[in-house]
Amino acid sequence: MNEVEPLKTLSQIYTEVNRISHSTRINLSDQIVADIYANAAQIANEVVVRNPFSASCDWDARVDSILTSRLLGYPVMILLLGLVFWITLQGANIPSEMLATVLFGLEGKMSAWLLQVGAPDWLNGVLVLGMYKTLAWVVAVMLPPMAIFFPLFTLLEDLGYLPRVAFNLDNLFKKARSCGKQALTMCMGFGCNAAGVTSCRIIDSPRERLIAVLTNNFVPCNGRFPTLLAMATIFVAGGLASSAQMIVATAVITGLVLIGIGVTFLTSWCLSRTILQGEVSALILELPPYRRPQIGAVIYRSIIDRTIFVLMRAVVVAAPAGALIWILGNVQIGQLSIIGHLAHWLNPFGQLIGLDGFILLAFILGFPANEIVLPILIMSYLAVGQMTEFQSLEELRRLLVTNGWTWLTAVNMMLFSLLHWPCATTLLTVFKETKSFKWTFMAFLLPTTIAITVCFSVAQLVRSLGLV
Amino acid sequence: MDIKLFTGHKNRPHVVALAGNPNVGKSTIFNALTGLRQHTGNWPGKTVNNARGTFSYKNKSFLLVDLPGTYSLLARSVEEEIARDFICFGQPDLTIVVLAASSLERNLNLALQVLEITPRVVICVNLLDEAKKNNIYVDLEGLSKRLGVPAIGTVARTGQGLDELLEAVAARIEDPGTNQPRQVVYSxxxxxxxxxxxxxxxxxxxxxxxxxxxxxxxxxxxxxxxxxxxxxxxxxxxxxxxxxxxxxxxxxxxx
Structure with a gap:
């Protein structure tokens, strides 16, 4: 073997192959594929037995004719989405209040115990009023909706509904010149945007993958869901009777998610006509048969993998953030606390886009994880104001109104939460996936610009019409 | 991947690759065998990386590698390239090719391509329950005879047939046989x-x-x-x- 000149041998073979391929009438690689198919067909014919006499079960096809029909596909999709949110809202309400009662009840006991053993006031402040209170909020607000939403979502995934969603949305994505698989990465984003960004690997074309990565943030992850749920329940539907309240809140959340999906399409459309131009690649998507979900696996995966995982992440971020907020809220410089100064400084811009300084500050401090935005906001209002005791959503509403909130503030808070910059974990994932500072920065800049523009327009429009 | 780390070592685990079309239940089989909770989901293409897990059977340890689902090994996409390169360069001791009983013809394309690379293959015909619901039956013995490698029927979700699969895998690694498996006959x-x-x-x-x-x-x-x-x-x-x-x-x- 070593006597021949190796490189020459390889290139000789190439020359030979080239000569052969040019001299044949047929396209050799096509012929190879066709031959493999023919072999497979032959074997399958010999070993597969179909029973033609019993009525064939085409129940999959019948379900698909509804779920993926032109007329009913979208309404069914929106209804299912609404149903999931409604069950989540309805189910999470009572456990949330129970958790809040228990956890905040412990707060007083902890303080009393600390003071009894002679701990200084500031230690009690940092540990109990800062850390513990924020943790209690995160758990009480986040745990119940996640423990309901995730299993429901995983159930749909297991049933095989997601590929149908992709099938339905494929046409729209094609119009936006992006990949139909983006519907799947979008769905993953509902769980966690970082996971959504990672899942963009299933898209082959680098151009379409980038579009999917940059727009993944526009579906609200579960870190933002609790904020949206709380806003929708206590503010938009606050004045209504409780059953109507749930339906209105559900409609609001569903509408928000649809806005997020709409922005995804628009942004994809714009990107593929400006900085990410190119042709659409064809998508072959197999609609898998519907399968009975494995209940055990659904529960395990949604509770352990998702709920606990996300909650733990939130807790890890929330504890130090809570302590920091307490310190910032209690260290006075001049007449105001540090939080007061920061919020005061941010306030003009906040007001311009229909928010206020505290809300902006909460979003900025919530950069490590979106889960803690609402707790931070509450803590900072509490740190400045005098009110220290509240355990129900109604009291939260009163707290917000005292701080000058209107329905416009709540709406803009939801819009900003839906559209604003991705959390640190997601940006880090974008960097890992793209290995480019430019695109990571883009993933920050794009949503931020959109969030500010949308909130500004809504605020100005509503104010100029004199609606608030 | 530290496959090289194991080579030459006497008690190295047997490396077993898991190949198959998208959404035929590879991850379910992977989880059932390794006890790991690799995320499964009823949509094609969700396994992007090669997930790895270990299990032991009859005092032998195995390293199972879950390849991304592909329709072929012609490297037309990233997944196909990953799967092909692993079977070709990773030199697994055995490759389990998972086929869906309900769409055997399309799935066989992949099996035939794997058999062109290596004879160290066990065929696993999964989703027998789904096929049965659609009145489709697969002659496993006939399939095994035609392909020249063992073919085992399974319902991975209930665990049916997995013991036989393990048995066949262990036996095939022990004695790969001398018969050349079925090769594609080209024009x-x-x-x-x-x-x-x-x-x-x-x-x-x-x-x-x-x-x-x-x-x-x-x-x-x-x-x-x-x-x-x-x-x-x-x-x-x-x-x-x-x-x-x-x-x-x-x-x-x-x-």
Whole structure:
């Protein structure tokens, strides 16, 4: 073997192959594929037995004719989405209040115990009023909706509904010149945007993958869901009777998610006509048969993998953030606390886009994880104001109104939460996936610009019409 | 992937790759065998990486690698490239090709392509329950006879047939047999060219890899891949060629 000149041998073979391929009438690689198919067909014919006499079960096809029909596909999709949110809202309400009662009840006991053993006031402040209170909020607000939403979502995934969603949305994505698989990465984003960004690997074309990565943030992850749920329940539907309240809140959340999906399409459309131009690649998507979900696996995966995982992440971020907020809220410089100064400084811009300084500050401090935005906001209002005791959503509403909130503030808070910059974990994932500072920065800049523009327009429009 | 780490070691685990079309239940089988909770979901393409897990059977330890689902090994997409490169370079002790009983014909394309690379294969016909619901039955014995490798029927979600699968895997690793498994019969024109190329290809890579398969890849005009192969199995032949990264780096990038 070593006597021949190796490189020459390889290139000789190439020359030979080239000569052969040019001299044949047929396209050799096509012929190879066709031959493999023919072999497979032959074997399958010999070993597969179909029973033609019993009525064939085409129940999959019948379900698909509804779920993926032109007329009913979208309404069914929106209804299912609404149903999931409604069950989540309805189910999470009572456990949330129970958790809040228990956890905040412990707060007083902890303080009393600390003071009894002679701990200084500031230690009690940092540990109990800062850390513990924020943790209690995160758990009480986040745990119940996640423990309901995730299993429901995983159930749909297991049933095989997601590929149908992709099938339905494929046409729209094609119009936006992006990949139909983006519907799947979008769905993953509902769980966690970082996971959504990672899942963009299933898209082959680098151009379409980038579009999917940059727009993944526009579906609200579960870190933002609790904020949206709380806003929708206590503010938009606050004045209504409780059953109507749930339906209105559900409609609001569903509408928000649809806005997020709409922005995804628009942004994809714009990107593929400006900085990410190119042709659409064809998508072959197999609609898998519907399968009975494995209940055990659904529960395990949604509770352990998702709920606990996300909650733990939130807790890890929330504890130090809570302590920091307490310190910032209690260290006075001049007449105001540090939080007061920061919020005061941010306030003009906040007001311009229909928010206020505290809300902006909460979003900025919530950069490590979106889960803690609402707790931070509450803590900072509490740190400045005098009110220290509240355990129900109604009291939260009163707290917000005292701080000058209107329905416009709540709406803009939801819009900003839906559209604003991705959390640190997601940006880090974008960097890992793209290995480019430019695109990571883009993933920050794009949503931020959109969030500010949308909130500004809504605020100005509503104010100029004199609606608030 | 530290496959190299294991080679030469007496008690190294047997490396078993899990290949198959998207959404035929590879991850379910993976979880059932390894006890790991690899995320499964009823949509094609959700396994992007090669997930790995270990299990033992009859005092032997196994390292199971869950390859991304692919329809073929022609490397038309990233998934196909990952799966092909692992079966080709990773040199697993065995590859389980999972086929969906309900769409056997399309799934067989992949099985035939794997059999062109290596005879160390066990076929697993999964989703028997789904096929039965649609009144489709698969003659497993006939399939095994035609392909020249064991074929085991399973319903991975309930665990049915998994013991037989493990038994077949262990036995096949122990004794790969001498029979050449079923090779794709190509049309005359292709066969003639392949017959002409085989001796030349053999000079390049010896017997390390099925020369027939490599000759076919030459016709696919996948040049980068041919160079990769030649470099891997006969490194001194490629000194000075375009690809400078070492195989280890490459494998790391692949896995």
């Amino acid at each position: 005359q024109e292709v066969e003639e060219i392949v017959a002409f190329l085989i001796p030349q290809v053999q000079r390049l890579v010896g017997t390390a890899i099925n020369p027939r398969w490599l000759a076919l890849r030459l016709l696919d005009s996948d040049r980068a891949f041919i160079e990769k192969i030649v470099q891997h199995f006969n490194p001194q032949l490629c000194i000075g060629t375009s690809s400078e990264i070492s195989f280890d780096q490459h494998l790391e990038a692949v896995i």
